[in-house]
Amino acid sequence: MTVNTTPSDDELLRLLRAGDEDAFTTLYRRRHGGLYRFALQMSGSEALAEDVTQEVFMVLIREADHYDATRGTLQAYLYGIARNQVLRRLERDRPFVQIVDE
Template identity: 50%
Template sequence: MSRSPEPTDADLLARSLAGDEAAFLDLYRRTQGPVFRFAMQMSGSRSIAEDVTQEVFLALARDGSRFDSTKGSLQSYLFGMTRNQVLRRFDKRATLVSIDEERDGGDPLGAVESTTDQHGELARAQTVEIVRRAVQSLPVNYREVVVLCDLQEVSYEDAAAALECAVGTVRSRLHRARAMLAERLQFVRESSPETSRSATTRFVV
């Protein structure tokens, strides 16, 4: 006796639009985690992430019929809404940092680097926090591809649909973003015991 296949996100949304509360609840519980994590990794703020997640699903409950499956998956649709909500809050808080401003403003991880030089070795939790801050310090258009493709492990195609750009743009931004991260996290790799001496070699950018 075989079990019926698990419904897809699109199936649950279709049932939700017909008024099926259980389907909507199932869809929410299935997708709220990635949406919340994406918002939090983008904003670095739990309160913003909660607010954004709520707004995204309120919009889905209200205007879920706007979803067009021909343009991408429901997940990318939700990520796109999440991204827009986060950017809207960035605009309000004026916390967006342009690439030029960032280059002129120096390395935001400088203080962390000196701290780690003093201690010599980082605990895992500290490493995670440093990496998180390094991702947060990226310009937003690079940050979002790193968060989507590396932290959320979204495919390039879904990331492109969420960001409303071409797959090639995603790839090039990701390449550049990872190079920036590699530069900023170089001291972490150098302090790691398993890191070879050749690890200090610069990446091609």
């Protein structure tokens, strides 16, 4: 019988908050692929998906204390950040069309 020693996302976040770089690396490797695919599906842009994926983890590092486990899983929190980042960037990068009254 094998014992599962894989730490949960919440445990990795606790370690990350304490400054454990290995915990961040593990969490990044675990979640970056899915977040990238999600951002790519939403945006249709590989470059935007890469930027958003990076930004999700930067937000996590800067604002790890904002995550509230009673409101959902860490995975859902990360996908919410990704969704908001994609929507912000799509809105910002949307072409501006000037309407001219004749």
